[in-house]
Structures are given as C-alpha cells and as structure tokens.
Amino acid sequence: MSTLQPVRGTHDLLPEDMRAFRHVVETGRATAGRYGFAEMATPIFEFAGVFARTLGDTSDIVTKEMYTFADRKGELLTLRPEGTAGIARAFISNGLANETPFKVFYAGPMFRYERPQKGRQRQFHQIGVELIGVPDPQADVEVIALGRAILDGLGVRGNVTLELNTLGDAESRDAYRVALVGYLAGHLGRLSADSRERLERNPLRILDSKDEGDREVVAHAPLLGEYLNDASKAFYDDLKNGLMDLGIDFTENPRLVRGLDYYGHTAFEFTTDALGAQGTVMAGGRYDGLIKTMGGPATAGVGWAAGVERLSMLLAEPPAADRPVAMIPAGSDPILKREAMVLTERLRRAGFAVDLGFSGNMGKRMKRANKVCARVAVILGEDERLARAVTLRDLDSGEQTTVALDRMEESLRRMLAGAPEVAVGGI
Ligand code: ATP
Numbered sequence: 001m002s003t004l005q006p007v008r009g010t011h012d013l014l015p016e017d018m019r020a021f022r023h024v025v026e027t028g029r030a031t032a033g034r035y036g037f038a039e040m041a042t043p044i045f046e047f048a049g050v051f052a053r054t055l056g057d058t059s060d061i062v063t064k065e066m067y068t069f070a071d072r073k074g075e076l077l078t079l080r081p082e083g084t085a086g087i088a089r090a091f092i093s094n095g096l097a098n099e100t101p102f103k104v105f106y107a108g109p110m111f112r113y114e115r116p117q118k119g120r121q122r123q124f125h126q127i128g129v130e131l132i133g134v135p136d137p138q139a140d141v142e143v144i145a146l147g148r149a150i151l152d153g154l155g156v157r158g159n160v161t162l163e164l165n166t167l168g169d170a171e172s173r174d175a176y177r178v179a180l181v182g183y184l185a186g187h188l189g190r191l192s193a194d195s196r197e198r199l200e201r202n203p204l205r206i207l208d209s210k211d212e213g214d215r216e217v218v219a220h221a222p223l224l225g226e227y228l229n230d231a232s233k234a235f236y237d238d239l240k241n242g243l244m245d246l247g248i249d250f251t252e253n254p255r256l257v258r259g260l261d262y263y264g265h266t267a268f269e270f271t272t273d274a275l276g277a278q279g280t281v282m283a284g285g286r287y288d289g290l291i292k293t294m295g296g297p298a299t300a301g302v303g304w305a306a307g308v309e310r311l312s313m314l315l316a317e318p319p320a321a322d323r324p325v326a327m328i329p330a331g332s333d334p335i336l337k338r339e340a341m342v343l344t345e346r347l348r349r350a351g352f353a354v355d356l357g358f359s360g361n362m363g364k365r366m367k368r369a370n371k372v373c374a375r376v377a378v379i380l381g382e383d384e385r386l387a388r389a390v391t392l393r394d395l396d397s398g399e400q401t402t403v404a405l406d407r408m409e410e411s412l413r414r415m416l417a418g419a420p421e422v423a424v425g426g427i
C-alpha cells in the first residue's frame with residue numbers, strides 16, 4: 001500500500017474527467033430547477049444512527065458498506081452512503097413539516113465500502129431529488145419525468161430503459177411476505193448464508209440479492225403483484241396512467257425491489273446495457289415510512305438518485321471546453337513580456353478568458369494556443385507596442401487585424417462573436 005496511490009475505489013477527476021462530470025451535475029441542476037426543485041446540501045458525515053436506523057439493519061449498505069468511525073470524542077459518525085436519509089434528517093431538524101411540498105435537488109460524494117469495479121467505486125457521486133410531503137402518485141410521476149428529462153438533456157435517453165414496479169402498501173407487503181417466506185423456506189438449502197439470515201427479518205431483500213444461487217431460487221418465487229390490495233393497485237394504476245399521459249415509456253419489472261427498507265409503492269430504475277454489470281444509472285421510489293421512522297411527523301416522500309460516474313461514462317462525448325483567448329508577446333524585449341501580463345489582466349478583468357503561456361518564442365506560444373484550443377490570439381510585437389496597438393488573429397480562419405489598444409476589448413468581443421471587424425482602427 002503506497003501512500004502515493006489513491007485509496008482503492010477512489011479516483012482523481014482530472015480536468016478532462018471533470019468536464020464530463022460537471023456537465024452531468026449542471027444538466028441535473030438546471031433541469032431540476034425547471035421542475036421547481038431547489039438545491040440543498042447536507043453534511044457529508046452524520047451520526048451513524050441516521051443511516052443505521054433508517055436504511056434498515058439488514059440492508060447491504062448498513063451491514064457491509066458503511067464507513068463508520070469514532071471521532072476524537074468517541075462519537076460514532078458515518079460518511080454518508082446515500083442522500084435521502086440526510087435530507088429526511090434535515091427536514092426534521094429544521095422543522096420543515098409545514099413547508100411541504102418540499103422539493104429539493106442535491107449533488108455530492110457518497111461513500112460505500114464495496115468491491116471496486118467498472119462503475120462501482122468507494123467514493124462515488126450522486127445527483128438526486130426528493131419530493132417530500134405529497135402522498136399523491138402525481139408526485140411519483142413528476143420525479144420520474146424529471147429524471148427522464150435529465151437523461152434527455154444529457155443525450156443518453158436512447159440508451160436507457162425505465163423499469164417500474166410497485167411494492168404496494170404495508171398491508172400488501174405483509175400478505176406477500178407470508179407467501180414469500182413460505183416459498184423460500186422450501187428452498188433453504190439453495191440460499192446464500194446472507195439470505196438465510198434475512199429470511200426472518202427482511203425476506204423482501206432476498207429478491208434484490210446479487211448471489212447467483214439466490215437469483216435462481218428467486219426466479220420462481222411468487223410475485224408481489226399478486227398480493228396487492230385495492231388501494232395499492234389503484235395507486236399503481238394512477239402512476240402508470242400519469243406516465244402514459246406524459247408519453248413516458250416504461251417496462252414493468254415485477255422483480256424490481258429497492259435495496260433499502262424504507263420504500264413502499266413505487267420502485268423504479270433507469271437501466272442501460274452499455275455499462276456491463278453496473279447497468280443502473282438512476283434509481284428511486286416512494287418512502288412514505290421514512291420520516292416517521294426517524295422520529296419526525298408521518299410525511300410522504302418520493303425521490304431518486306443517479307450515479308454521476310455512470311452517467312458520465314454514458315455520455316457520447318464530453319462537452320468541449322470553453323475556448324480562451326491566447327495572449328502572445330512576440331519578440332525578445334522583456335518589456336513585451338511585462339506588457340503582455342498587464343494586457344492579460346486587463347482582459348480578464350473585462351470578463352475574457354485569457355491564456356498566457358509563461359515563456360517561449362512566438363512559435364512555442366502559438367503551439368500552446370493551439371493546445372488550449374484558443375479561439376483568438378492577441379499578439380503584441382514590438383511594432384504594436386510602439387503604436388499602442390495589438391494584432392488580433394482569428395485562429396480558425398487565420399484572418400487578422402491590428403487594432404488600437406483602447407479598442408481591444410470591443411474588437412475582441414466582435415471577433416469572438418464571429419462578426420467582421422468593420423472600421424479598421426489603429427495604426
Ligand atoms: P447497485 O445495485 O448498482 O449496487 P444500489 O441499489 O446500491 O446500486 P442506489 O443506492 O440506488 O444503488 O444508488 C443510486 C445510484 O447510485 C445507482 O443506480 C448508481 O448509479 C449509483 N451508485 C450506487 N453505488 C455506487 C458505487 N459504489 N459506485 C458508483 N455508483 C454507484
């Protein structure tokens with residue numbers, strides 16, 4: 001273990017990676033804004049109980065994946081593995097029960113001790129939304145529509161499928177649990193140790209197991225859909241009709257369950273074939289039990305979270321970097337170098353993005369201008385300096401014009417906008 005390596009399962013985001021990453025987050029943020037979701041942030045660590053109690057003590061996250069540590073006073077803290085529990089905690093701590101519907105967007109790092117592989121990291125990032133306080137299935141329709149709009153904005157919607165299921169209400173799940181346990185008990189020997197342990201405490205979680213043997217048993221298990229009461233069926237029908245009204249295609253997947261304990265009714269995932277085994281890019285559902293479980297007032301909620309790394313990998317090509325202006329002192333007189341720095345600062349203060357190579361002759365500096373994809377070069381040679389002027393060269397067309405220094409910003413702005421230089425001023 002070299003301390004010069006990043007910790008296993010963590011990654012540096014170099015500037016080029018960061019561009020794709022930011023595009024995902026910014027598209028999410030802007031789209032969420034259009035749907036009326038305001039951004040908020042919660043701390044990256046919370047008391048361990050915030051997650052341990054709410055995610056359910058049989059969930060993978062709580063049993064195997066949490067980064068929990070004692071701080072210097074011995075307080076047990078956890079690096080957040082997901083966003084919903086922290087937001088629910090904040091909803092309660094800040095006394096927001098009268099502020100519903102409470103609609104928020106968030107973005108940030110999450111931490112899970114997982115086996116790292118493509119699309120699965122120990123520090124990863126999510127964007128997510130929560131719509132709290134609305135028991136009506138229209139809320140589910142809205143958050144799904146928002147998720148789809150973000151995938152659309154990223155140009156990846158053609159690569160993903162919306163899978164939908166219902167977990168019904170508590171009464172329906174209780175009836176189903178009896179049937180499921182009856183079935184699974186008959187195949188005990190073929191279940192994994194983990195699943196045998198869950199059989200009593202949370203058999204529904206076995207449906208979400210990634211173990212091959214479990215999956216074979218589960219493939220023939222009774223389906224929750226057969227145990228839905230009328231209220232649960234009506235809720236699910238309203239959701240499906242709402243999605244159809246908006247022209248949102250979905251595939252029903254009766255075996256889709258969410259890994260966390262606080263979900264009921266709606267469960268959904270946007271999945272893709274393009275990322276190998278880690279095919280879920282966005283996942284969510286309804287969690288009407290969560291806030292009460294945490295000690296707050298009974299409050300409905302629905303939301304989703306999406307993996308920023310997985311979405312970045314799906315992007316056809318990352319958005320191009322903004323193209324700067326390159327400042328190029330041309331000549332050996334040291335005064336040109338100093339003057340170039342002064343002009344660079346003047347342009348930056350005026351709002352231009354300006355790249356200044358720190359050394360080299362004209363040829364080397366032009367090379368650098370190409371490397372940073374500069375759009376225009378501002379060339380300051382001896383002649384220009386003496387004439388209180390600069391030469392602006394359009395690096396795409398090769399056209400150039402010399403302008404007086406006091407018209408530099410105005411001319412540059414026109415050139416960047418693609419408009420021809422009209423009155424040729426200067427020398
Ligand atoms: P998986 O089945 O892939 O383990 P999950 O059910 O644990 O996913 P959620 O808790 O629903 O995932 O998180 C929502 C999204 O966050 C996932 O769909 C995925 O895009 C992303 N995600 C979850 N865990 C990781 C991880 N370890 N590395 C990268 N992205 C992740």
Ligand code: MG
Pocket residue numbers: 060
């Ligand atoms: Mg997981």
